[in-house]
């Protein structure tokens with residue numbers, strides 16, 4: 398890894414870690430002030446949309462070989478989140494104050510603050526064991542929590558999309574083509590059933606690899 402490459406990744410990780418921390422901070426502050434979760438979306442939407450959208454770079458980083466992450470796994474992870482924010486939360490206000498959003502906000506924010514801080518400190522060879530442990534342990538709860546939140550938001554959006562015919566057009570029209578966004582949303586649900594177990598088991602394999610006593614020994618000896 399050359400200097401420029403290292404500096405770019407460090408900057409990317411520091412900005413993303415700070416961005417996600419600011420989302421978490423805005424959520425906690427809003428909850429402390431109002432005592433309920435009804436305005437969490439309003440308090441966090443701008444930064445959430447900016448920093449989650451910036452994760453497109455993650456797919457590019459993997460595709461260009463700047464990081465060793467799997468392109469496929471990263472692409473599914475990022476695509477599902479982008480679809481959620483731009484295709485569900487943004488156009489369907491009824492999803493924004495749902496339990497689904499609270500679950501998403503908690504799961505994504507905790508995961509990303511830890512993950513980007515881990516990457517940044519790892520580049521500086523300064524990762525405390527506790528951070529590595531959290532990165533490869535919290536996902537056990539946070540992943541199902543995030544997926545549940547995402548599916549709740551999609552389920553909440555379905556009747557609204559159907560009745561408002563959101564992003565949908567029927568025949569007759571000049572192109573002789575019909576499109577129903579409702580069925581796109583329905584079609585995404587089985588994708589979760591197919592891909593989530595693969596992403597989840599990937600993280601368990603990573604956990605075994607990184608937290609196994611042999612890897613920890615090697616890490617300690619290399620210092």
Ligand SMILES: CCCCCCCCCCCCC[C@@H](O)CC(=O)SCCNC(=O)CCNC(=O)[C@H](O)C(C)(C)COP(=O)(O)OP(=O)(O)OC[C@H]1O[C@@H](n2cnc3c(N)ncnc32)[C@H](O)[C@@H]1OP(=O)(O)O
Nearest residue numbers: 464465466467477480504508516536539540543588589592
């Ligand atoms: C219309 C389209 C709809 C599509 C719908 C499809 C549905 C599919 C279902 C998907 C469900 C996903 C739901 C999800 O959104 C819910 C949640 O996320 S909830 C929150 C909990 N989530 C998590 O905990 C998972 C987070 N993901 C990860 O942690 C993974 O890292 C992942 C991003 C998936 C990539 O994993 P991978 O194992 O491939 O990579 P590593 O992170 O281990 O990294 C490999 C090596 O590269 C180095 N690296 C990576 N990135 C960086 C970086 N930014 N800076 C520096 N270095 C980096 C990393 O250190 C590793 O290096 P080494 O091997 O040397 O240790």
